[in-house]
Amino acid sequence: MIHPYNRLQVCAMLSSVESLGFSEVRDALGVSDSVLSKQVKVLQEAGYLAVRKETHNSRVRTWLALTPKGRKALTAHLSELRRIAEAAGLRD
Template sequence: MTEPHPALGLDDTIHQKTRLALLTVLDEAGQADFPYLKKLLGLTDGNLGRHLDILAAQGLIEITKGYEGRRPRTWAAITPAGEQALAAEMRLLSSLVTRFNEKRR
């Protein structure tokens, strides 16, 4: 019996391109505020909010609300579980790239 294709191991929550981008940015920055993420990724308020909610519900990021001066702010930070999940996804993607490149040698 053949083993399942590695691509089947991709995590649907993380692999979605906006959520993968969010986790990658937060992994690099540690934390970022809503306006920064919105501008960097070219998202609407609603779209960004929905993706952040999905990641937070899975425990992959933590959302903090507060104020910067008199303006309300929302920050997102990657959690240890998010770091682990992102690392696992990246390892799987790396193995797929290796597999792809080996076929072309």
């Protein structure tokens, strides 16, 4: 679920913060709104991402946050990648 590049990057970006704005994530990844929206939807449906919308000065802002389930999945995924790298003789 997390392995595709853009999803992994989204989860990694959100792992160290409480939440980030959709536009900040989009710009950091260098993707379009539609590309990010598709990845967000997949992660949200898996229960890994929470999406919150806020209105401020007549503008809607979308915030993304990693859920506890998402943090656990990311940690497990990164642990498995480390195990694979070590098995291949690669080190940090």
